[in-house]
Amino acid sequence: MIIQALTLTLRLAIMVSAILLVIGVPLAYWLAFSRRRWKFLVEAVVSLPIVLPPTVLGFYVLVAVGPLSPVGRWYQALTGHTLAFTFEGLVIGSVLYSLPFAVQPMATSFAAVDRKLLDASALLGASGWRTFWRIVLPLGLPGVLTGAVLSFAHTLGEFGVVLMIGGNIPGATQTVSILIYDQVQALDYATANRTALILLVLCFTMLAILYGLRRRGVWNVWEWK
Amino acid sequence: MSGATTSPPAEQLTLRLKKRFRGDSEFVLDVELAVAAGFTIWFGASGAGKTTLLDCIAGLRTPDEGTIAIGEAVLFDSQSRVNLPPRCRSVAYLLQSLALFPHMTVEQNVQYGLAALNQRDRDARSGEVLESFRISSLLQRRPNEISAGERQRVALARALVTRPRVLLLDEPLTALDAVTKARILDDLRAWNQRHRIPILYVTHDREEVFALGESAIVLEGGRILARGSPHEVLHRPQSETVAQLAGFENIFAGSVTGSHPEYGTMTCRIAGSTLDLEVPLVRVNAALPLCVGIRAGDILLASSKPQGLSARNVLDGTITSLEQRDMKVIAVVTCGPEFEVHLTLGARESLQLKPGARVWLVVKTYSCHVLQ
Numbered sequence: 001m002i003i004q005a006l007t008l009t010l011r012l013a014i015m016v017s018a019i020l021l022v023i024g025v026p027l028a029y030w031l032a033f034s035r036r037r038w039k040f041l042v043e044a045v046v047s048l049p050i051v052l053p054p055t056v057l058g059f060y061v062l063v064a065v066g067p068l069s070p071v072g073r074w075y076q077a078l079t080g081h082t083l084a085f086t087f088e089g090l091v092i093g094s095v096l097y098s099l100p101f102a103v104q105p106m107a108t109s110f111a112a113v114d115r116k117l118l119d120a121s122a123l124l125g126a127s128g129w130r131t132f133w134r135i136v137l138p139l140g141l142p143g144v145l146t147g148a149v150l151s152f153a154h155t156l157g158e159f160g161v162v163l164m165i166g167g168n169i170p171g172a173t174q175t176v177s178i179l180i181y182d183q184v185q186a187l188d189y190a191t192a193n194r195t196a197l198i199l200l201v202l203c204f205t206m207l208a209i210l211y212g213l214r215r216r217g218v219w220n221v222w223e224w225k
Numbered sequence: 226m227s228g229a230t231t232s233p234p235a236e237q238l239t240l241r242l243k244k245r246f247r248g249d250s251e252f253v254l255d256v257e258l259a260v261a262a263g264f265t266i267w268f269g270a271s272g273a274g275k276t277t278l279l280d281c282i283a284g285l286r287t288p289d290e291g292t293i294a295i296g297e298a299v300l301f302d303s304q305s306r307v308n309l310p311p312r313c314r315s316v317a318y319l320l321q322s323l324a325l326f327p328h329m330t331v332e333q334n335v336q337y338g339l340a341a342l343n344q345r346d347r348d349a350r351s352g353e354v355l356e357s358f359r360i361s362s363l364l365q366r367r368p369n370e371i372s373a374g375e376r377q378r379v380a381l382a383r384a385l386v387t388r389p390r391v392l393l394l395d396e397p398l399t400a401l402d403a404v405t406k407a408r409i410l411d412d413l414r415a416w417n418q419r420h421r422i423p424i425l426y427v428t429h430d431r432e433e434v435f436a437l438g439e440s441a442i443v444l445e446g447g448r449i450l451a452r453g454s455p456h457e458v459l460h461r462p463q464s465e466t467v468a469q470l471a472g473f474e475n476i477f478a479g480s481v482t483g484s485h486p487e488y489g490t491m492t493c494r495i496a497g498s499t500l501d502l503e504v505p506l507v508r509v510n511a512a513l514p515l516c517v518g519i520r521a522g523d524i525l526l527a528s529s530k531p532q533g534l535s536a537r538n539v540l541d542g543t544i545t546s547l548e549q550r551d552m553k554v555i556a557v558v559t560c561g562p563e564f565e566v567h568l569t570l571g572a573r574e575s576l577q578l579k580p581g582a583r584v585w586l587v588v589k590t591y592s593c594h595v596l597q
Contacts, residue, residue, distance in 0.1 A: 119285055120324035122311040124338035124387060134337070138328050
């Protein structure tokens with residue numbers, strides 16, 4: 001039971017941080033360098049999940065992927081079932097929920113790259129694309145890694161959104177945090193204790209590695225004046 | 226980026242541009258000139274528009290109107306709406322901060338602008354430039370592992386390896402000591418002997434103007450104020466602004482009270498005082514205000530009244546302040562008007578100068594520069 005929930009949780013977290021790497025990096029780049037006047041609106045939307053109760057976010061996602069919305073209907077026509085109460089639905093909800101945790105450190109580290117380096121790159125004939133791959137991304141890598149790890153950790157500990165969208169189906173949508181809730185509801189404190197401990201140790205180890213690497217300067221290899 | 230020829234025909238940089246600054250309607254950059262191959266020094270105080278001008282040439286900023294061209298190639302033309310992006314301009318621009326890529330080795334930095342070439346050509350091209358600037362031994366180092374002078378050389382090599390048609394330098398050597406600076410400039414000169422491109426060198430350090438210049442341009446308030454050889458521009462300045470830039474610590478408003486064509490001199494009274502100075506005879510327009518500029522280092526100071534001197538101006542005064550700056554003593558002496566005088570530490574000691582002491586200032590006629 002625990003093993004099953006644990007594998008599912010890890011699978012979810014890995015997928016979420018992989019997806020967030022793919023969509024978070026360009027989004028963060030845009031946020032860091034765009035001069036659009038309405039950029040602040042996008043910034044606000046990206047940060048929403050930090051302040052919104054997970055239930056609110058979960059509720060909207062549930063409605064959006066359910067059979068009543070165009071997206072939900074389209075998906076149902078395509079696959080024969082709705083996204084609600086499936087692993088895919090969980091992934092979508094978790095990606096949205098962890099978006100700011102991935103995008104914010106990435107955008108911060110991209111914006112911190114010295115603009116003079118970007119000018120220098122352009123003056124040496126580099127296209128914007130080349131400047132991104134050779135200058136912005138390598139120098140912003142610490143932020144990208146931080147974003148990926150934070151979104152991974154955040155997904156591990158998520159509860160409200162998962163419960164709203166996924167429900168509590170063992171093997172399909174039952175993550176560790178929901179399993180613990182289940183066990184406590186069943187007054188099975190001993191098992192709940194063990195499960196909680198596993199999650200605690202896992203999260204602590206990850207954050208310890210993250211901050212340890214940071215302290216030893218491994219992630220700041222390019223910091224230079 | 227031109228082809229493989231080592232000495233392409235020298236091309237002129239021509240520009241005529243205006244740029245207004247938003248929020249500061251007073252300041253307008255308004256410049257028109259042609260720059261030939263070789264060093265041209267842009268000299269001016271900070272805020273004179275030097276960096277803005279370079280930014281416009283490089284394409285980092287857009288002028289409001291005008292044209293910029295290298296030889297036949299138009300980089301910018303407001304009328305036909307041509308505005309090439311920086312990467313297509315073949316303009317090398319050495320920013321004040323150098324902007325070396327910190328995560329790359331010297332070799333990767335230098336080869337950054339050669340992405341279009343294959344590896345063998347890239348190595349050949351960078352090898353040649355690295356040798357010209359004597360940094361072949363630093364290939365695998367990172368920018369934070371080499372000295373300031375070496376970083377300077379790497380930045381130059383990185384900019385020049387692309388075979389640009391114009392080189393812009395924004396106060397690149399200000400932080401270096403004189404010896405290092407001179408060596409780098411020698412190498413840059415040698416490089417330009419072979420490549421003959423216009424090099425625009427921005428500085429606010431007048432020593433550099435003399436050290437470098439074949440041609441100097443004084444920029445002030447966004448306009449070209451004077452142009453010529455460094456000596457013409459800075460040693461015989463015709464305007465007060467240039468004089469301030471050229472380092473006349475003492476500038477007095479005055480009027481001509483007598484003229485002695487037989488001696489080649491004239492007498493000038495400093496406004497608001499009864500002090501007369503003998504100055505060289507120059508043609509002045511009586512309708513315009515006149516100034517006399519004297520360098521603080523050209524004034525002699527005596528603790529007793531000097532006699533038997535050739536110098537025609539001996540002024541009686543009192544020291545009002547003495548201040549040490551580095552290895553130099555800056556004395557302010559009031560003779561009616563106040564004079565700034567620069568002394569060595571030794572002079573202060575042997576004359577036992579103190580504020581309040583009575584002194585005589587000695588100024589040669591030819592140390593007085595009439596400015597109008």
